Amino acid sequence: ALLDSLDFIVLVLVGVATLAFFTKGKLWAKEPETDPYAGGLGSQGFGSTTSFGSFGGNSNKTRDITKKLEQTGKNVIIFYGSQTGTAEDYANRLSKEATQRYGLKSMTADLEDYDYENLNSLGDDIVVGFVMATYGEGEPTDNAVNFYEFINDDSSEWAESDEPSADPDSPLSSLNYVIFGLGNNTYEHYNEIGRNLDKRLKKLGAKRIGDYGEGDDGQGTMEEDYLAWKDDLFSAWKEAKGLDEHEAKYEPSVKISETGETASSEDSSSVAEPDAEAMSVYLGEPNKKILRGEIKGPYNAGNPFLANVSETRELFHDPKRSCIHVEFDVGTNVKYTTGDHLALHIQNSDEEVERFLKVIGLWDKRHNVIKAKPIDPTYKPSFPVPTTYDTVVRYYLEINGAVSRQLLAFIAPFAPTETAKKEALRLGSDKNAFADEVAKHYTNIAHVLSKLSGGEPWTNVPFSFLVESLPHLIPRYYSISSSSLVDKSKISITAVVESLEAPEYAIKGVATNLLLDMKIKKDGVDPSKSKDPQAVHYELSGPRGKFGGHKLPVHIRRSNFKLPSDPKKPIIMIGPGTGLAPFRAFVMERAKQAESGTDVGQQLLFFGCRNPNEDFIYKEQWAGIEKELGDKFTMVTAFSRVDPVQKVYVQHRMQEYAKQINDLMQQGAYFYVCGDASRMAREVQATLAKILSDQRGIPLSSAEQLVKSLKVQNVYQEDVW
Ligand code: FAD
Structure with a gap:
């Protein structure tokens, strides 16, 4: 007899429950x-x-x-x-x-x-x-x-x-x-x-x-x-x-093919009159929701918020270098707390996209629509499809980073000429030649390929090879320099524009030059008269004009770098360079608390830069804060390029304040370090141990142990990169 529908539902439910019991829910666990x-x-x-x-x-x-x-x-x-x-x-x-x-x-x-x-x-x-x-x-x-x-x-x-x-x-x-x-x-x-x-x-x-x-x-x-x-x-x-070695032959894990259509952000039909088919092609939209224009939260890494950039301000008075204060309006869409990080979802510059597409011979076909079909079932595509060559290169591949030596050896079989092939093999196999002729020049993959072939395009390189071999373009992180207590609807970051003067080319940091381009366009200055006349340009309008020249996709990364919950606790902050960013937020937060009548603890801030007239960021703001917080706030500065004989760094100034630092630590101060991970953070840690050893008359090894235990207890916190 046929089961009636109620019996059927009951049976299904019993089956599902049994399955849940035996698999401990793993079958459908997210x-x-x-x-x-x-x-x-x-x-x-x-x-x-x-x-x-x-x-x-x-x-x-x-x-x-x-x-x-x-x-x-x-x-x-x-x-x-x-x-x-x-x-x-x-x-x-x-x-x-x-x-x-x-x-x-x-x-x-x-x-x-x-x-x-x-x-x-x-x-x-x-x-x-x-x-x-x-x-x-x-x-x-x-x-x-x-x-x-x-x-x-x-x-x-x-x-x-x-x-x-x-x-x-x-x-x-x-x-x-x-x-x-x-x-x-x-x-x-x-x-x-x-x-x-x-x-x-x-x-x-x-x-x-x-x-x-x-x-x-x-x-x-x-x-x-x-x-x-x-x-x-x-x-x-x-x-x-007992493996069998044979000459490495590239076997694609994914098949990339053209669909015969074209699509581009420049093409008005995909912007103004969205027909269903054109709208299914990803042109840099981070996910399906954004592609379909259904922009809604929750916002996270997979669904970034398109935040309006409301302000871009130069902080350096240096004729060449730039550090930009960038402010994002997030309204109530994105929640952050003071000390968190902001992740910027980025794209490559027009110049690098063009250089790359030309060298691989895809410039004329850049707007052709492509699809990707995994050949190896374990392959994970790094971009959504259908899409275009231009989109993959602009939004998903790290085309600007240092080149790997092994990549040159692997790409050699696809060289356009015998000479280029020989050269690629030579550099790919000779460590010293590679260091001298490639790494030293800061060249990226397009520069290298073009040099090896004398400008001849590498049309034989399968696009799947590039997609599988180059790293993915990943978001860049910034320590938030605004306080959520002062204004939770705005997030600011403080970014130094990265530019390396290599012998033949200037190598530009991807994210920071995107911010610089946005600033130049917002200010409406003639780019040739800007600080960097060779500043690169970006597709600021975004896919199908969705970024409108003034929006960027962002998400928040929660951090453990936090003020003590008790505002009365003293804090010691060490933040040279852009390491100052989160401390601007910390101090603004404490000033706000003081303004509303809260008793706030002592704040001792060490800041370092090259010269007070060039790269002393937020200089004017600190004077105001000193006034607001009175004797609760002390800022100690270290300038490395003022005295031609002796470079002064934050660690040196910490030594001068040894007694005060020790006193504050004895009163339960929290100790924070932000900025350069490689040298500064380590030297600051060693300096604190030395101070505690000298001031307390304990062996250096005990003081070092003490600092380590402060780290474990989260009393000593680092936000370093
Ligand atoms: P990238 O493109 O990533 O380049 C990085 C460097 O490599 C540059 O100097 C570039 O010139 C060089 N380079 C690029 N290509 C080559 C090549 N072919 N050969 C050799 N060198 C090359 N930064 C801040 O300014 N402020 C902050 O508050 C801040 N907070 C951070 C917080 C965290 C948690 C982390 C992880 C990082 C933070 N950073 C901060 C660093 C920031 O995330 C970026 O790394 C930095 O801004 C550079 O990004 P970019 O895309 O402009 O440069």
């Missing part, structure tokens, strides 16, 4: 929603996982590694713990080389996307890779936190597993692994995550193939460290597993 753009507070140079840019693909989602490998027919899985995307890029490169040169069936995976209970039951034919960045004070990156806790937890299920294959003393004895750590040696906890994970895996009985490798961003040797490590690794891997 992928963990971390801020995929999460930036790098002290990230040893490797902020935000680039899985931000995944659109579609990867439809059979499972959190079970064994199942995933079975489903996809892979025998190598390279996991990455990545914050800015660098570790993810290296994982992708390692995986591609394993596939193309050694015939392995390799895939990459975000550590956050899997469970690890069955790590001990992978067969001997499987190899697991770990490419792990170390973050802040020796912490795992956001996407690696759960895995790292799991692997270090002695009570983990797999550690106690009674699987027949598992030796109780070495529960991971069936696991083969390879490992590379990414770190920055100017940080105290250099490469701690990679090193600890390697030790832990060994302790658990896992078998490492090759050596433990690590790269150092502090010395700028990451690329060469990686290349040296992976060459040795593949030799060891060949020996251990």
